[in-house]
Amino acid sequence: MADEGEGGKVKEEPKLQPGMHPSFMNVLKTRERVKERLSGVKHKIGIYSAKGGVGKTTVSVNTAYALSAKGFKVGLLDADIDCPNLSIFLGIEGMMDVSSFPLKPIEKYGIKAASTAMIVDDTKKPIIWRGPIIVKMLYDFFENTEWGELDYLIIDLPPGTSDAPLTIMQVLDLDGFVIVTTPQRVAGINSIRSGLMAKRLNVSILGVVENMSSGEPSKSTGMVVSTLDTRLLGTVKMNPLFSMASDEGRIPASENDSILVMFNSIIESLVERNK
Numbered sequence: 001m002a003d004e005g006e007g008g009k010v011k012e013e014p015k016l017q018p019g020m021h022p023s024f025m026n027v028l029k030t031r032e033r034v035k036e037r038l039s040g041v042k043h044k045i046g047i048y049s050a051k052g053g054v055g056k057t058t059v060s061v062n063t064a065y066a067l068s069a070k071g072f073k074v075g076l077l078d079a080d081i082d083c084p085n086l087s088i089f090l091g092i093e094g095m096m097d098v099s100s101f102p103l104k105p106i107e108k109y110g111i112k113a114a115s116t117a118m119i120v121d122d123t124k125k126p127i128i129w130r131g132p133i134i135v136k137m138l139y140d141f142f143e144n145t146e147w148g149e150l151d152y153l154i155i156d157l158p159p160g161t162s163d164a165p166l167t168i169m170q171v172l173d174l175d176g177f178v179i180v181t182t183p184q185r186v187a188g189i190n191s192i193r194s195g196l197m198a199k200r201l202n203v204s205i206l207g208v209v210e211n212m213s214s215g216e217p218s219k220s221t222g223m224v225v226s227t228l229d230t231r232l233l234g235t236v237k238m239n240p241l242f243s244m245a246s247d248e249g250r251i252p253a254s255e256n257d258s259i260l261v262m263f264n265s266i267i268e269s270l271v272e273r274n275k
């Protein structure tokens with residue numbers, strides 16, 4: 001059924017295509033609503049790897065900072081629903097005001113940030129939800145957060161290749177993913193899994209970042225880049241300042257020039273692509 005959209009334009013409801021399972025309509029309708037909610041956002045970039053602990057949140061936060069330092073309007077979305085870490089990395093202790101909708105992200109370092117940790121008032125208890133609840137929570141979160149006008153929305157994904165990453169790939173209409181890996185073979189294998197899943201769901205791969213690097217990309221990272229037929233965006237060297245600053249809620253790139261230089265070179269090709 002057609003509906004009156006913004007500015008009186010007639011919106012077409014998504015239609016069930018031949019061979020499509022009827023329950024997929026729900027995904028398509030959510031996708032349309034989320035698209036409308038994020039209509040002021042020019043570019044949406046996911047930071048992803050199926051492997052835990054490789055530095056997705058680190059790369060998300062420092063990439064967002066580097067973009068913001070170049071004068072772009074930037075948002076950071078923590079899509080890790082069950083283990084949300086973004087507030088810790090940004091040193092945000094405040095909560096989003098849930099008494100009025102849509103929810104407003106909290107600003108720090110000139111970056112707008114939103115995380116379920118800013119809604120669920122307890123960081124000491126585990127959030128134990130089954131897949132369908134996580135998917136519902138992601139839908140609600142995406143539909144009900146107001147980002148306004150942004151040049152870049154950086155989305156910090158959880159690890160794995162199941163419910164949450166799948167929902168993000170289906171619903172968010174991303175420009176693409178930056179795949180994070182480390183020099184180890186086990187990280188490379190899981191990063192390839194992540195990239196192949198994204199490709200299967202028609203989400204572009206924008207490039208690979210080797211984190212915890214010596215500076216010289218490893219054989220395993222070379223394998224990730226060639227298997228996914230993409231490019232290396234840059235390397236991020238191992239540096240104890242990352243964990244020290246992040247544990248205290250400070251952004252490493254905001255206080256260390258050599259770290260900022262590494263992230264500037266990573267964002268260079270992302271920004272270049274959009275010119």
Ligand SMILES: Nc1ncnc2c1ncn2[C@@H]1O[C@H](COP(=O)(O)OP(=O)(O)OP(=O)(O)O)[C@@H](O)[C@H]1O
Pocket residue numbers: 051052053054055056057058059080085157158159211212213236237238239240241242243244246247
């Ligand atoms: N280049 C680096 N040098 C040193 N420590 C790092 C580096 N990158 C990340 N770390 C540290 O490694 C730990 C894991 O990083 P992070 O939380 O960003 O990984 P993640 O992939 O987001 O993890 P998860 O899968 O749990 O979401 C953190 O303590 C972080 O500070």
Ligand SMILES: [Mg+2]
Pocket residue numbers: 056057058080085156157158
């Ligand atoms: Mg993380």
